[in-house]
Amino acid sequence: MQLSFSHATFLLAGLLGSSLASSTLRSTPTPTPTPTLPSTTNTTTNTSLHNQDDSVTTEATSTTTSLTTTKAPVDVLEEVSRLLGQMREVATSMQEAREEHERLAEALAEVTAAVRDMGEHNLHIKKKVRKMSKGLKRNSHNKKIKDGLKSLQRDHQRILHAMSLSGLNITRLHNHTRKHNVTHPHNPSRKNQHGRNRKNHEAGVEVTTAKAAAATLEAGGRENKEQLRSAEDATDNHIPDLVVDPPSGTDPPLPIDCVEVMQRDNWTSGVYLVQPRGLQPLKVWCDQTTNGGGWTVILARMERSTQEDFNKNWADYKKGFGDPAGEHWIGLEALHAMTKGRDHELRVNITDWKNSTAWAEWKEFSVAGESEKYKLKVVRYTSTSQAGDALKWHDGMKFSTPDRDNDVLLGGHCAKRNDGGWWYRGYRGCYQAHPTGRYQHNPGDPPKTSVNSRNFELGPVLVWQNWRGESYYPKTLFLMFRPALN
Template identity: 40%
Template sequence: MFITKCVLCVVILVMHVVSCSWAAGARQRCAEQMMALQDQMTHVQETQELLQEDLTALKDSINTLSNLVVSTLPEDCSVARARGSWSSTTEVRPPGLQPRKVRCDQQTGGGGWTVVLARFPTTHLHLERCDFNRSWQQYKQGFGDIHGEFWIGNEALHSLTKEVQTELRVTLSDWEGNTTSSVWQHFRVGSETDHYKLTVGGYEEGSKAGDSLHHHNNHRFSTYDNDNDRDYEHCARKHGGGWWYFSCYQSHLTGAALPPNASGHHAIVWRTWKHIVGLREVTMMIRPAPRPFSTTP
């Protein structure tokens, strides 16, 4: 607006110069008008400079406020719970990553759980299930809907577990309505350089689902486009999904969501509970461990 006004002033000034050249008797009046226009242009420029300074200061204030908000976001659902939140979704900022919305379980075992995997029917007919046969990059960044089925992302798993001793809880449900769970005192996912290697231990005795993760301990993550298993076959291509395949698996929670009573090695499987029967629902969730983990027997 101010630039337009300045251009208009210049045009008027030029017109006055032309007018004065053709009316010698009005030169004095033209000179006065030219001086007045120059004063107006100077005032407009000064006002524009002041507004630009105000705009810069406003942007700095917004950036400062935005950084303050980001810096005060909880790292995970356990920190959100400690601050008094009971919400099932919240915005967090895992260490070293951008803020993101996550799903929380603030009820089970005192709450504080960050859900990292969810599998369950989202429609009455169970037809619309999320496809978990995804690429390495998609498993890295995460995919799905935190209100439905999703994978939080391997980068987030690494960020949330790399410096804090973390416990894992897996809950499983079959199509008959039976539900069971298992808990581990120690769960860690390595960096991408280490192919998101899984470290898991401290299986809690009394857990009902069995330890179908033990087979995958110290093994790397694989997808159909990034094979890191030790089997002669490409496990991720054969069975689908992304997982810490070895030779090939005892658990496979990113398998295909099969209809009721269907089974197969490409299904959602937890062999220490239902062998190769396709499961209906699964959740994996993590939180800082309440006690130190020891590898000593």
């Protein structure tokens, strides 16, 4: 475009030069030859007059031509200037058109790239949808299995509840070898049965076998019926315990936790013998009725004429102590062995002195090994819980006992100050939950604490912050865990 503009300018300059040259040529007068005549007086006079007229005419003509010549170049310059202005406008428009063309070309390239990316993304989405469809089919199958298992558990609980309303308490039947019968003598009429009757933890009544309960009902004993009904009102953790003896050489291996106990058709809550991986067999309390069952009890606190002493040292808390059918601590080594390598969930059940209950659950729970001072992990609190997240304060803490100070309290020792082993914190208070404190045989009065206070400590007593009711000190408190279902 610049070359064309220069060429046009050159042509206009040439045209202007031609016009000027033409005007100059036209303005030059052509001399008229004067004929030579005989020299006479009149002739001379006329000739002189004629020459004067020609001279005047020539001067007038020259003046007119000069005026014409002066006016023509001005008009040409104005025309050239106007044409140059128009050509500049055309050049500007062409430049803008070129720039717009370049922008459109860039936009077209971007659209083409976006279309190509969308095509690739569409293929990726199709592959992902196919993969997700396969995964959904598998998940749907697994969900059906889980739902079926939960449905069976609910049906079993309804059956047990209906039987308990009829006054029947069932004990498990176990077959034993002759050697076992010699070691554990039984009534000869019941050689093929194993079990023992224990006193109910809450009502204090002797639990009868199915046959004895049926006989009692037939006799119509009103007092025994009332006792059985009072046993029904006990919490899930107060169901009579059943003891599984160590297996013989021909028996299958012991279950590793209470979920495997349930999988072996032991659906009744009680004391069972389990063997976590890497440990010797130990007796644990299995809660098989609370929220689907399969819970292994870590700690149990309940009213007794003689309470278990929880003010013990590191070795006791590591090994475990107490009666699994009563107040007890399962042991830190067992907790570590049973919670490592798999997701577990934790639950607390609390009962006040009017037998009102509250509970709380956490979806992730584990205890590290002794090299990490049995560090606690308890997260993902269930929002529908009732007892409150008092363990959030203790998440990530190491275990402390009166002879092992692993808290973060500077210049103090929470375990000594509170008479019991626990995952004490120390920073801004030793605890918000203290299940290993001294058992209180009375409801007690809730302490008056400020709304903004994050500290909560009453000393060496059994308490659980966030749980508020008509009574403050719990009547029963159970901590238990099981493998996570989801």
